[in-house]
Amino acid sequence: MTNLDSTTRKIPLFPLGTVLFPDGVIALKIFEARYLDMIKTCLREKTEFGVVSIMKDQDSKEDSPLVFSQIGTLALIEDFDPIQPALYMTKSSGTQRFKLLHSQQEANGLWIGEIELLANDPVTPIPEEHQKVVKLLNEIISVIQSEDLLEESPFKKPFKTDDCGWVSNRLAELLPISLAQKNHLLAQTNPRIRLDLVTEIIEDDGLSNLMLH
Structure with a gap:
């Protein structure tokens, strides 16, 4: 992850049709080149990637730009199984929520997000x-x-x-x-x-x- 200042940073994004919550677990089958490279980098540098939901309007056209949720969750890879050179099975856990300030797609198709980390939930007893x-x-x-x-x-x-x-x-x-x-x-x-x-x-x-x- 690239630090911009004390509260914002740039991270790779993994847009999905689901939501990851802090302390949640997400299993991903990785086979696209952009995500294979992303996973290798995260493993090597022991860094997280961001999971954001793809918010599609039912009336949106196929070629309309992707719209991401404004809130996402950092994901840390915990299990990694390279079944084939171009097929990884991974399991990651949600760590901390973030606000997505800006996103842009790189030449290889990978989305990069500028994010602001959100505070973790305070421990709160069950009423x-x-x-x-x-x-x-x-x-x-x-x-x-x-x-x-x-x-x-x-x-x-x-x-x-x-x-x-x-x-x-x-x-x-x-x-x-x-x-x-x-x-x-x-x-x-x-x-x-x-x-x-x-x-x-x-x-x-x-x-x-x-x-x-």
Whole structure:
């Protein structure tokens, strides 16, 4: 990553049709030359890349310019398996959110973003009214553990089920909601309010039986 000043920097971007939350896990199959080079650089320099959502309007034309979410998450590569010279299987974890100030595409097709890092969630205890969704999340984790799915799990240890930020992020990842809604949750700086919003979605949509999808 290239430092611009104390709060902004330039990083390679990996635009996706999904949202990565801090402490979340994302598995990527890398085969395009621009991303193979990016992954090699990140591994060599022990640096992160940025995951941003591609926000496409349903009415947009195929040749219209890409529009990225304004909030993204830094991703640090944790597992790397070069299956073939031009095919890597990677697993990365979300570290810190950022605001995307500007982006431009290089000649090789790689997007570079100028970003401003956002503060990490403060540790915030779970209020009593949200214990029901914590129980729901614990049940999902139990299913993953009982079926020995941790290798494929969207979660990584430690499981911070007593913290508003961690619980809201994990549930936001699991919820079958739109990219716009997920990015709205990611952008919420107050973890207690983010958990309020997640709980509201679950209760309003009758998702109390939410499971991995």
